[in-house]
Amino acid sequence: MKNPIRLAKELLLRGEEDGGEGSGDHCQYSGAYAEWLAAQWGLEIVDPEYFFTQRKWDEHKRGLAEEKSREEQGLKVDEVSEWEKETYIPLGTCGAVVIDSFGTICVATSTGGLTNKVPGRIGDTPTMGAGFWARYQLAGWRSFPEGPECVGVFDQHAEKAAAFGLPTAYDIEALLREGAPDFLDVVTSVEGHAFAVRMAIAKGLPVICQKPLAESYEESRALVREAEAAGVWFAVHENWRYQAAIRAVGDLLAQGVVGTPFRARIQFSCSFPVFENQPFLATLDRFILTDIGSHILDAARYLFGEVDSLLCRMSRVNPTIEGEDVATVMMGMERCPSVVCEMSYASRLMDENFPETYITVEGSEGSIELRKDGWIHLTTASGTASHQVVPPSYKWADPAYAAVHASIVACNAALYTALQNGEPAETSAADNLKTVALVWASYESAETGRLIDMKEYQSR
Amino acid sequence: MKNPIRLAKELLLRGEEDGGEGSGDHCQYSGAYAEWLAAQWGLEIVDPEYFFTQRKWDEHKRGLAEEKSREEQGLKVDEVSEWEKETYIPLGTCGAVVIDSFGTICVATSTGGLTNKVPGRIGDTPTMGAGFWARYQLAGWRSFPEGPECVGVFDQHAEKAAAFGLPTAYDIEALLREGAPDFLDVVTSVEGHAFAVRMAIAKGLPVICQKPLAESYEESRALVREAEAAGVWFAVHENWRYQAAIRAVGDLLAQGVVGTPFRARIQFSCSFPVFENQPFLATLDRFILTDIGSHILDAARYLFGEVDSLLCRMSRVNPTIEGEDVATVMMGMERCPSVVCEMSYASRLMDENFPETYITVEGSEGSIELRKDGWIHLTTASGTASHQVVPPSYKWADPAYAAVHASIVACNAALYTALQNGEPAETSAADNLKTVALVWASYESAETGRLIDMKEYQSR
Incomplete structure (x- = not known):
């Protein structure tokens, strides 16, 4: 036709x-x-x-x-x-x-499709919300034995919801009424977050929302304020900081084995062909800071607390994309005076290993270096001790993403425990808003060439 | 008594x-x-x-x-x-x-001396200007076969000058008159630089001065302007950038093997007990930026050109010293939009190796990683190729400082060639003044918490 x-x-x-x-x-x-x-x-x-x-x-x-x-x-x-x-x-x-x-x-x-592909190939163009993450999110809940039971799944494409083998409905209102859930877990693409979160708030239903919270800092803040005003428990599913190796670094810091940290570096730099797997990423005006940047800046907050000021420089190295694929953010933080976050999808490095995060913390008594394959090297006056952190293994997890997928379970467990105890989650929406602020303040810094005072930024 | x-x-x-x-x-x-x-x-x-x-x-x-x-x-x-x-x-x-x-x-x-040392021990207290560097500097000239002949040595302590087995004099004026040198090489401690350089300028004699040029940015600039006004060839003996491994990184960049650099890190971080060997360093109000910082920031300029703006954070980790022993400087540079220089004498790191400089350059086509023992790892789409840069070996050099001491010869050779050709040296005093500006701008940034615009700083 x-x-x-x-x-x-x-x-x-x-x-x-x-x-x-x-x-x-x-x-x-x-x-x-x-x-x-x-x-x-x-x-x-x-x-x-x-x-x-x-x-x-x-x-x-x-x-x-x-x-x-x-x-x-x-x-x-x-x-x-x-x-x-x-x-x-x-x-x-x-x-x-x-x-x-x-x-x-x-x-x-x-689209006329791509030249020289198999006849009958269907590309990504017609796919709205691939449901990539929902599959892992549900498996994540099921891998947590004392965890909640999933009472139903809603997707705008009913047959995708049906694929999970759980009660579904054409009408999410009906599903919430009939399933009478204890909380709503929002795993849609970012455009759907505000709608779903507001529905939960209106019903006084606790709600977990995928990262990123919303499409802008202002909208994220509006959602947080609305939930607070309504007294609704509201958390963000920010799982990166729950990776076993990153948690192990946090534990070592809490134990004080390297004394007082004075400098740190958090790196996510590789040449992984992310635009080949997800071509729409190449069309985004803002890319790496909203993408992996949200996670890396959140991991920095987990390890070192809040930020007083930040400076960001970013580059677009891949000439075929719209947004930035490299960003470097230097921050003064509560528990470490100098933290540099390096992010890049344009770096070919000797020891790169997508999707691993590398961390170096220098402290008054020694250093922690998290490197390839979860190896942690702890160096003090008595030398270097190394041990490997192996994430829990789940059958449903993609082996290439084992560390990240395992963190879904740890994140879900933490969220559920907080909810049961009636406490704010470690990654409450109010907490996550501070990460969102770092992302957008980084853009402002890179675009204006200015140092951003975070107190001033957050009080706007 | x-x-x-x-x-x-x-x-x-x-x-x-x-x-x-x-x-x-x-x-x-x-x-x-x-x-x-x-x-x-x-x-x-x-x-x-x-x-x-x-x-x-x-x-x-x-x-x-x-x-x-x-x-x-x-x-x-x-x-x-x-x-x-x-x-x-x-x-x-x-x-x-x-x-x-x-x-x-x-x-x-x-001083009553230190407790429990050998009777008769003489400490460092009475030693003014240990002549530590002059020994290597002279050996450096002698290791350069087509190089100049040293016509005399002056030291305020005549017997120290005499130890070099060359003509000496109580009166430097007399030495310059009798030796009729082609240039003066100033290897005194920093307090003596201005006096010696001004004497050379007054005589129209080309002059090489040890780093740091002078005790402040203002005095350094005054010397540069006086030499320029008098038309006197004036260079700084900044040898760090002449280390064979750093030169090799510069050559790779010039060949474009990693394409256009977009991020770099230059590191000099270790736990070397510098204050035990040179206790007076512990008494300096300003330490690491004026010390190793001068070299590292100069190496950054050698590799990536001039700086548009910089942000510095510094810490004093060792509680027994006066100045800062950790500094991190983030710069936007002419040939690399984001360069972070990490300096520390308070870091215990797995792969530390005093006095080596480690460098990472990420470019559009790959990366260069200079690591321990002069190993350079070049990673491109075709994988990682590694080779070791071994500095030339000299009998007079301290094996622990082989790479640094060998760079004296390379630096001397470059200075002498420029002088013979009647050209400004690569490390002319005017050039080095830009490094001095980075050092003092870094202090200002760390002390005020502000980003420093280098154009503005240098036009003050």
Whole structure:
């Protein structure tokens, strides 16, 4: 068919009507049946010849030649050639966003796909909220034996909710009424957080929200204030600081084995091809600070307390992305006068190991160095003692993300314990707001070239 | 004798007179002959019993017991016990400084020595300008075969000059007149720099001056301006950047093997007991930035050009010293947007190796990591390649300082070549003034908590 977005519109409008085949609520369509529906609804069908362009044909042929040359160059399957970087990533996708007078947002994108892929390939374009994290979050709750029972799952795409094998509903209000849960766990993409959190607040229901809390510092703060005013228990699922190795560093600091810390460095720098796995990240105006930066700055707060002032410098190294992929933040902190956080998705380093965080703490009596594979090296006057922190192993966890996925369980356990004891969580929303402030203050610092006084920033 | 400073005064006043035994110009005296002179001159002689105090006797006995316990604890000879740290370092020495109406400064110090040392030990108190560096500097000139011939040595203590086996003089003016040198190499302690440099300027004689150029930024700038006004070639002997491994990093950057640098870290952090070897360093109000900081910030300029702004945080970790022993400086630089220099004499780190500098440069195409024993690890898309940079070996060099001492020869060679070609040296005084500015701007930043704009700072 000629115009796929017209079909998408018809699916939304007619899908639930008689003869619409119940197609209005699915999130993906492909192949002959979709074309048949288009024909039924009178949309224009054209011969495949219509889509031929010489430019794309030439690109196809160049791609085949390039494929051959990759083999000759000995490039591995997961390596990206110079040609691919130049030809693929900047192509983008044709799209449109409209907002009506009621504030309803409607988005449409259309793509011819990527050259030289398997026929029938469906890309990421039509996927709204991949549910990537929900899978691990639910497994995280289930790995915690004294933990809560999940009474239901809601997703705007009902079949995705159904995949969890739990009660679902088209209407989240109904689900909350029927399930009568003790708390709501919000695992949607960030755009859905405010809606879900406000619904919980309105019902006086304790609520856990995925990071990042909201799309801006102001909105995050508004949610925190609304929950406080309503007396609703509100926590953020910030799990990075619950990684076993980071916790072990925190424990050593609390035991005072290196005396009083005077300098620290927290590093998350690697060449992991994050934009290949999640191409939409390349389209974000603000990237690394809102992404991994939230976690690293939060881990810094866990280890060293609050920030008095910060200076941030950032760079965009990968020329095919919109936002920054490198940031360095220098902070004066409550329990350490100089903390530098280094973040980068553009660094090829000898010992890099995505998604591990490396930490160095220098103190009056020695140092702690967290390095590759969870090895912690503790150096004091009596020499260096090393031990490896191995995270708990879970069958559902992706081995490549073992340390991060295991931290979901530890985070859930901490949240649930706090909730049961009627105490604010370690990562309460009010606490997490301080991390959110660091993220946005870092942007302001990098963009203005100024040092940011955090007291002043937070009192605005 | 009862009052050693009275004897010191008499030695200065009567030493050159008849019967003074020519004793006025020596820098150290000890034992029976000095006491005999004191008696001759009518100074009060007391029985050794006079110096007995119960407190020092108890300390002596505690020291002996402690010595035994060191053996039981298995402490090595070069390790400092907790008892020593508490008992020795904070003791200090009794001293006085006077300045007369002509600006003549006179200093006297007196010490009972350290408890439980070999009888007859002479400490560092009476040594003015140990000539530590001159020995290596002269050897450095001699290791450079096409280099200059040294026509004479001047030292305020003539016998120290004589030790070099070269023409000397009581009067530096006479030495310069008779030796007719092509340039003057100033290797005195910092207080003597301005005098010597101004003498060279007055004679239109090219001059090389040891780092640090002068005792303040203002005085350094005054010297640079005076030399410029007089058209005198003026260079600073800043040799750190001439270390073979640091040069190798600079060469790799110049070749562009890691593309465009976006972040760098230069580290000089260790637990080397610098205050045990040079106790006067513990008495300085400003320590690590003027000391190793000058070198590290200069190495940063060598690698990445000039600084737009800097933020510095510093700490005093060792409680027995006056100045700061830790500093961290974050800079935006001409060829790298984020450079962090870490300096510390208070850090026990797994891979520390005094006096080595470690460097990490992250660039768009890979990274350079200079680590222990001169190993350079170059990581690019094709993996990590490592090679070791071994500095040239010289017989006169202290093996523990091999990399630093070898850099004296490289620095001298570069200075001499520039002088012969009639060009400004890479480390001209005007260039070095920019490093001096970084040192003092770092203090201002740390003391005010402000970010320093270097253009503004240098235009004051």
